[in-house]
Amino acid sequence: MTTKDKNTLDDELSRLINLSGKMRMLSHRAVMSAQQSVLDPSSHNRAISVFNNSLDEFKLIKTALEKGEASLGISAQAAQTVNGHTDIANATPTLERFIFLADRLSADLQDDDVAASQLSGLADFVSHELLTALNAVTASVSQCLHNLLDDRRAVEKNVRNAMFEAVQSISDVSRKVKLISLNATVEAARAGEHGRGFAVIAQEIRILSENAAVSSKQIAGQLSKLN
Incomplete structure (x- = not known):
């Protein structure tokens, strides 16, 4: 691996740390926009648009973590570096659960009664299970970067x-x-x-x-x- 490759991998892992942190913000934004669409009919369409955009970006970052995503500047090599971490593997089902619940809510946002009943469960899930999983993902990616730098310093x-x-x-x-x-x-x-x-x-x-x-x-x- 050349010095350029090493620096690129460092940069990509640093970017993944920021992106995994952004997933927390996106999940909360999705919940808040869904609440707005239910509580404020005048902003319903705009709120749904924000909800869907937040969910789409959340999915894109999840893809970057799993196999890389060129549009986010994350290579397959960077994804492979973090994929072997146990905490990230353990967090994956929780991320998939959020996407499942959010997709189901997105389909029902046109029906305020159905959406309201689902929204409470999604908000509770995001503030507890998902937040814990995303914190673990961010910590794991950070640890991968620290381990990489420590190994490199030892070799040098x-x-x-x-x-x-x-x-x-x-x-x-x-x-x-x-x-x-x-x-x-x-x-x-x-x-x-x-x-x-x-x-x-x-x-x-x-x-x-x-x-x-x-x-x-x-x-x-x-x-x-x-x-």
């Missing part, structure tokens, strides 16, 4: 530690190579004229080892800033 820490070890190994090798080059220089000097070519090579090796030591120190410094 392991990678940094491995890089530190690699840099340390390079530094150790550099020191040893430098000692070898110094010894080679001494031996080349002892060899006199015959050791001049070898002395040049030893000098180049020493320079390379010093450059490697400087580079490893710089890399270690940059890694330290990431902690």
